[in-house]
Amino acid sequence: MKRAALASSLALLLGASPVFAQEISDDVVKIGILNDQSGVYADFGGKNSVEAARMAVEDFGGTVRGKRIEIVSADHQNKADIAANIARQWYDLEHVDTIMDLTTSSVGLAVQALSAEKKKITINTGAATAELTGKQCTPYGFHWAYDTHALAVGTGGQLVKEGGDSWFFITADYAFGHSLEQQTGDLVKASGGKVVGAARHPLGTSDFSSFLLQAQSSGAKIVGLANAGADTANAIKQAAEFGIVEGGQRLAGLLVTLAEVHGLGLDTDQGLVLTEGFYWKRTPDTEKFSKRFFDRTNAMPNMVHAGTYSAVLQYLKAVDQTKTDGTEAVANALHEMPVNDIFAENGKVGVNGRMFHDMYLMQVKKPGESDVPWDYYTVLATVPADQAFAKPEESGCPLVK
Numbered sequence: 001m002k003r004a005a006l007a008s009s010l011a012l013l014l015g016a017s018p019v020f021a022q023e024i025s026d027d028v029v030k031i032g033i034l035n036d037q038s039g040v041y042a043d044f045g046g047k048n049s050v051e052a053a054r055m056a057v058e059d060f061g062g063t064v065r066g067k068r069i070e071i072v073s074a075d076h077q078n079k080a081d082i083a084a085n086i087a088r089q090w091y092d093l094e095h096v097d098t099i100m101d102l103t104t105s106s107v108g109l110a111v112q113a114l115s116a117e118k119k120k121i122t123i124n125t126g127a128a129t130a131e132l133t134g135k136q137c138t139p140y141g142f143h144w145a146y147d148t149h150a151l152a153v154g155t156g157g158q159l160v161k162e163g164g165d166s167w168f169f170i171t172a173d174y175a176f177g178h179s180l181e182q183q184t185g186d187l188v189k190a191s192g193g194k195v196v197g198a199a200r201h202p203l204g205t206s207d208f209s210s211f212l213l214q215a216q217s218s219g220a221k222i223v224g225l226a227n228a229g230a231d232t233a234n235a236i237k238q239a240a241e242f243g244i245v246e247g248g249q250r251l252a253g254l255l256v257t258l259a260e261v262h263g264l265g266l267d268t269d270q271g272l273v274l275t276e277g278f279y280w281k282r283t284p285d286t287e288k289f290s291k292r293f294f295d296r297t298n299a300m301p302n303m304v305h306a307g308t309y310s311a312v313l314q315y316l317k318a319v320d321q322t323k324t325d326g327t328e329a330v331a332n333a334l335h336e337m338p339v340n341d342i343f344a345e346n347g348k349v350g351v352n353g354r355m356f357h358d359m360y361l362m363q364v365k366k367p368g369e370s371d372v373p374w375d376y377y378t379v380l381a382t383v384p385a386d387q388a389f390a391k392p393e394e395s396g397c398p399l400v401k
Contacts (some may be wrong), residue, residue: 024067035101037075041228043259056312080110104174123357132356137397145307150388152183154275165193168220172227173200228255253383257302277303310343352397356385
């Protein structure tokens, strides 16, 4: 009888072991944060996104289903080929389960496509192009913090309402800039305005004088900056030197975050209208989180940092709920689970991978209006999720039927 009982127990153990082995592969959940850590977008996401990811792991409890959680990171240098090579190595040799942030749209699109081939999940929090959940959507690709459609609706829509019906664009010459220019321009035209011209510049441009001169001579009421990071900061700084605003034109920062505003200061940025998906002073919970983040980074978080925190946390919740890090199960859970954290309230993920959440229209304060350090924004309006983002059926995503 003892032998029979032992044999029965051993059979049960052996029968169950493959199931347990499949729960969490390699006994670790490994999350990669791939972004620009040394170039024009280093403050936009960069090392502070990595720190936000670590905070999410700690807040989740450090383990999931009894298994260790590990954050790895790398600098893609804003080059799609370098990013794809890093991603391939992470997947094939280092057993990374998912990659997030992916600042720079060309990088985001390249890594999302590779990940679809490898059947791995990506959650873009730093890349902007709406094509990630449009024509180039994949079953395992998610877009979290913002996109070009939301920026166009928020900032572009508000300025057109205020009479800014003629636009000249200064545009980053790659997928993100083209998408932002096109979507904002389409909105301006649909509202009865016109686009009088555009000038496109390479990524990492230091001298914007020729582009600003073209904008001045165009006579446009609005000079739309369809760029980001250090490019936007340099353009705004040099626009002040050229007297763009003093001459009667208005600057529209189509992708500006708290990091860039802090770098330039309120004297330069005051009055600028912009759209973000997160502001540290908006609620007691966002303020509490942001002060913890500041203690670790000496900076308040922007929407990319807070969005990365949210994406990591939601991914871990999905792994916990499904009891596995298997791609199909986790992807299905991400589509089904609501998002409630410091970044999003009642966020929902569409069939195309777009996470729908409210966006916020902000105006940069004048120096005398700021009460405490990093108190830079006045929230002008909330842009509801269903207005901020394109409906899945209108996105062009082939997964939507």
